[in-house]
Amino acid sequence: MVRAQPIGTPPVDIESGGTQPIGTQPGDLPSGDSSSGGAPAGPIARLVATADYHRDPYPHLAAVREEHRLWPIGPDTYALTRYDDVARILGDRRVGNGPPVTRPGSAGTVSGLRAAAASAARPISVLDPPEHDRVRQALSAAFPRSLVAALRPRVRALVDDLMTTLAARAPGPIDAVTELALPVPLAVISELLGVPERDRAAIAALGPALAANGDPQELVGPDRSAAARQAEREFLAIIGRLVVRQRRTPTGRMLPALLGTQVDGARLAFDELVANIAFLFVNGYHNTVNQITMALRALLDRPDQLARLRADPGLVTRAVPELMRFDSPIQSIARVVHQPVEIGGIRLPEGTQLMALIGAAHRDPRAFAEPDRLDIARVTARRPLAFGGGAHYCIGAALARIEVETLLAALISRFPGLAPAGAARWSSTFILRGLDHLPLELGVPAPAGR
Numbered sequence: 549m550v551r552a553q554p555i556g557t558p559p560v561d562i563e564s565g566g567t568q569p570i571g572t573q574p575g576d577l578p579s580g581d582s583s584s585g586g587a588p589a590g591p592i593a594r595l596v597a598t599a600d601y602h603r604d605p606y607p608h609l610a611a612v613r614e615e616h617r618l619w620p621i622g623p624d625t626y627a628l629t630r631y632d633d634v635a636r637i638l639g640d641r642r643v644g645n646g647p648p649v650t651r652p653g654s655a656g657t658v659s660g661l662r663a664a665a666a667s668a669a670r671p672i673s674v675l676d677p678p679e680h681d682r683v684r685q686a687l688s689a690a691f692p693r694s695l696v697a698a699l700r701p702r703v704r705a706l707v708d709d710l711m712t713t714l715a716a717r718a719p720g721p722i723d724a725v726t727e728l729a730l731p732v733p734l735a736v737i738s739e740l741l742g743v744p745e746r747d748r749a750a751i752a753a754l755g756p757a758l759a760a761n762g763d764p765q766e767l768v769g770p771d772r773s774a775a776a777r778q779a780e781r782e783f784l785a786i787i788g789r790l791v792v793r794q795r796r797t798p799t800g801r802m803l804p805a806l807l808g809t810q811v812d813g814a815r816l817a818f819d820e821l822v823a824n825i826a827f828l829f830v831n832g833y834h835n836t837v838n839q840i841t842m843a844l845r846a847l848l849d850r851p852d853q854l855a856r857l858r859a860d861p862g863l864v865t866r867a868v869p870e871l872m873r874f875d876s877p878i879q880s881i882a883r884v885v886h887q888p889v890e891i892g893g894i895r896l897p898e899g900t901q902l903m904a905l906i907g908a909a910h911r912d913p914r915a916f917a918e919p920d921r922l923d924i925a926r927v928t929a930r931r932p933l934a935f936g937g938g939a940h941y942c943i944g945a946a947l948a949r950i951e952v953e954t955l956l957a958a959l960i961s962r963f964p965g966l967a968p969a970g971a972a973r974w975s976s977t978f979i980l981r982g983l984d985h986l987p988l989e990l991g992v993p994a995p996a997g998r
Contacts, residue, residue: 591621592903592978593766602974605879605981606920609908617892625901627880629908631915631930633891637904638937642887644676645940671827672943676886680939682811683824687943690806691740696946699736700954706732707954708996711962715993721969724986728959729840730833733951737832741825742793742800747786754779755834762882762979764903787826791818828944835934836948838877838975838982840955843868845986846875846922847960848968853924857960864957867924868949869932874922878934879907879981906933907981965991 595601598608612619613629621627628634637643672683710731714722722728730752738748757779760772768776791803798804803825809815816824847854857863885900896902911919915930935942942948960966970987 590764590766591619592627592764596767596978602976603972605907606911609905610911612905613908613912618894619905621903622901624899625903626896627903627905628891629905629912631909631912631933634904634906634909634933635930635937637883637889637891637902638881638933638940640889641938642885642889643902644884644886645674645680671823673827673940677939683816683820684939684943685811686806686809686816687824687828689809689811690802691943693946695801696950699740699947700950702739703732703736703950703954706735707958710955711958711993712996714959714990715962715996718963718990718993719965720990721987722990724844724988725837725841725983728844728988729837729955732955733833733836733840733948736947736951737829740800740802740832741790741829742798742803743790743829747790751783751786751829752833754783755830756975756984758783758830759834759975759977759980759982763977764979767978784822784826787829788822791821791825831942832944832947835877835980835982836951838980839872839948839952841983841986842875842877842981843871843952843956844959844966844988845968845972845983846871848966850922853922854960854966857924857956858964861957861961863924864953866926868952868956870922870924870926871952872932872934873910873916873926875981876906876910876932876934877981878979880905880979881933881936904933909933962993962996963990964994965989967991 589597595608595612601608609629612627616627617630617633619627619629628637672680672687675683710728714728717727734748734752737743738745743751757772757775760768761776761780791807794800794803794807798807806821806825807815847857857867881904883902883904885896885898885902888898889896909915910932913919916926916928935945967989968987969989972983972987973985975982975984
């Protein structure tokens, strides 16, 4: 789906038979351990440590937003908290998408893995022009708007099959994360890239460890860092083998096209293909799963909004952006100042690292009336920011919205007795927000096709 932080460990050279990563070695990645002789916990760590933060971060983010328009969180590093500032920075060409400048005392403040990837082949998520334009041109050619539109019937068919499967499980309970939200996005991105069934479950199992990669360095301890590096090695090895197989026997709809696409007379190199296919795969399912489950939880917690959507299914196209604003799977996006910019009268020089706090911006009362109220019919000219902005706007945004809209509409129609079946368990990550477990009672299903 949307813009997860980058996979930091460089691709494994599967094609040449080597086993060492290209460029930065896994052991070079900083551990981020602030509890055993490292730097004391910084502002982000103290924020996350507040009671009940992961269940409901928004009161804590509101307190920060009202105190700080530009929140200093480290040497030459600031967090943006207000909607207009975040929207502007995400589309400002003077602010880059590349790895941060590393200075003593600041390495990894935004993301240690991001900085460690600087010398290796990197996914589009950490590139700036002209490298960004070259890679995006290749990806866009392999994933045109016409392909996204053509995928709508396939998404509908997968959702219908899932509803049939769930009806056989009714009245439940089920885990909405693994049994409801995961199957369709995982199948769609796997079919696009030609990922065989045998690899899909293995990749999905690596998802939680991979999701921790983008977190600020001060939050990442040695055990979690080691698990992330191991997950990256396994994941990139799977993707490397996939690229080799696809060169020999093309399958899927997107990867074969990408393998054949030339930009300025040249194709993407092998390590570029691996880095970007890995990035697309993670973004093609993980954040969509989180958005589905968080949207469902928000609706279940507000029966009036759920009933309103059930009574008027056509509201789903307006409801999904509002649900994403209300509780976004992307809580922060990292940027770097390449040319001086000014925010709130403060001049930010070249090299300043920025953390755009999407979660804080989405609840900004300066941008949204009653921002803490979910209104599935909300009309606003201000869009959700989790897909990024400007030249870096998420290439898979339209597909993600199709998946979320189709699944939510079908679920609400087919299962009128939806209800929570126990306590939700939230992920412990900061950049990527989501649920690890959401027990759901399906109730008695309505007849198919109703």
